[in-house]
Amino acid sequence: MHTRPDISYAVSILSQFMHQPKEIHLYAAYRVLYYLKGTPGKGILFKHSGKVNVKMFTDADYAGSITDQKLTTGHLTFIGGNLVTWRSKTQTVVAHSSVEAKLRSLAQGVCELL
Structure with a gap:
């Protein structure tokens, strides 16, 4: 995958x-x-760009689950312009605000990056 x-x-x-x-x-x-x-030709192609910069994007969907109102967080990590990790997860807790949801997503992304 x-x-x-x-x-x-x-x-x-x-x-x-x-x-x-x-x-x-x-x-x-x-x-x-x-x-x-x-679709055998579809997929991600990893290419050498000469740069080894790391970028991470995070996001959260506050109370997005219809069944239990729990938040979904996700993050993407790029190294040298190539997507190397991604994750989305439904959290075990209900967030009290959209700011809390975003901070949880950011914290998980930083832990993954470290």
Whole structure:
């Protein structure tokens, strides 16, 4: 999934049903595989740019989950212009404000960067 972020969401949803899969999950996995077979040239290309600068972007979705009102945070890390890590996570707590949600996202991003 490091070179194919276009399937990361589908794979993360499918992985939630790993321990008790149903037939519908098998069909969803087949669709992901069918998509991969039809798009062999897609993905991320890592290139040498000569610079080794590090950039990180973070964001948060305050109370974005419809089911439990928990926040979702995410961050992206680029080294030399190449995307090397990304993550999105639904937090275990409910944020009291959008500022708290952004600070949680920033803290997680800085921990990942360090």
